[in-house]
Amino acid sequence: MSQLHNHLAFTRRPITAEEYLPPIKKLLDAGVPATYTLEQVAAFEQGREDEDHPDASNTTPLHIMARSLPQDLNGDEEKVVLDIMNLLFEYGAGWNFLDYEQKTVGDLLLERGQKRQGVLYSRLVDAGVSAELLLRKVNEGEIEFIDPEELPESLQEASLNAAQDAAAEMKQEADTAIDQKAYLDSKLEYTKDSLVTNENRDGVMMDWESSIMYKAADSICPVPDATVLNIGFGMGIIDQAIQSHSPQKHYICEAHPDVLQKMKEDGWYERKGVIVLEGRWQDCLNDLLDRGDVFFDGIYYDTFSEHYDDMLELYDIVVGLLKPGGVFSFFNGLGADRSLCYDVYKNIVELDVSNYGLRCEYDTLSVGERNWEEVKRSYFNCDYYYHPRISFV
């Protein structure tokens, strides 16, 4: 352990500002990176290069701090720990690294008895939200970088780390990105309880999501005889649920030819009140907007091989198509690989839709057994689900 790590192990109680803040700040000012990991210390001590492969763990000062938090932390001590977190973030600490046990700082805070709504966990989530929004601006080319040489020396390392993190994240994004065109060109297979891509066995839709779909249908059919739009048919689970509300008009937008074929075979084209919009929502919905005579009581969005950037585009359309009392919802798998990321994206959605005069409220549902045997990888790892219900304020 380095000196910085030692301070964060909280070996002296009570945790006071006088005892902890000055020495930590002194080390950071002296150039010890706020992202200095235990793995880097070990590599340094053994005289070898730190491993730089994507699977390498990063046990950061924040991890050590969270792991060492006393279970009986009192209110005064909590304020000091919050100040320490603020200091570490100010000097470039990252929010989403995984430690030697593949845990986030959020996992460790919760393990040490902190609450999701508590100040320490909330501070971590806020750091995640800021970092993601900053990254979005960087990707959109809206941010000019200052020459690192012009930064005070202590901040040069932090700036470099932040830039490296952003680059790593973008690389990972490029590696894992699923190409929508490739998806639409691929063959699909309906199995007993899922819809998968034939070759890659990507899970497009699985029936463990049924309770989520029924809940969503309740939200987007807020009035009798509703006019609703579902984007993405998949297994048609939500469309069945919507039908049980006897909507007056039920629009379904679907882009994949195999899914459209299945919809034909299953008689969806002939159902009373059902209007199928064949094609990508990006192409179909602007036509509806241009017509100016169709507005919805409810809109649901659940596609495949799209990203949060697509949802940002969709918000523009949703505000144009939703009736004043209407409800928009979507399948919320944003960041659901990890509980901390899921909380960060929960807040990001709230912030983004608020820019349109919309409010996002969440119901937390428990998620039961999921069987990933038929698919290549799991896409939802939390055992709870934040169901979003978005409406005009």
Ligand SMILES: C[S@@+](CC[C@H](N)C(=O)[O-])C[C@H]1O[C@@H](n2cnc3c(N)ncnc32)[C@H](O)[C@@H]1O
């Ligand atoms: C996860 S499934 C939807 C599952 C559905 N909610 C259900 O209850 O069964 C996603 C669906 O969105 C469709 N899709 C993907 N991208 C689309 C796009 N840009 N426009 C319209 N549909 C799209 C896919 O072909 C697939 O049928």
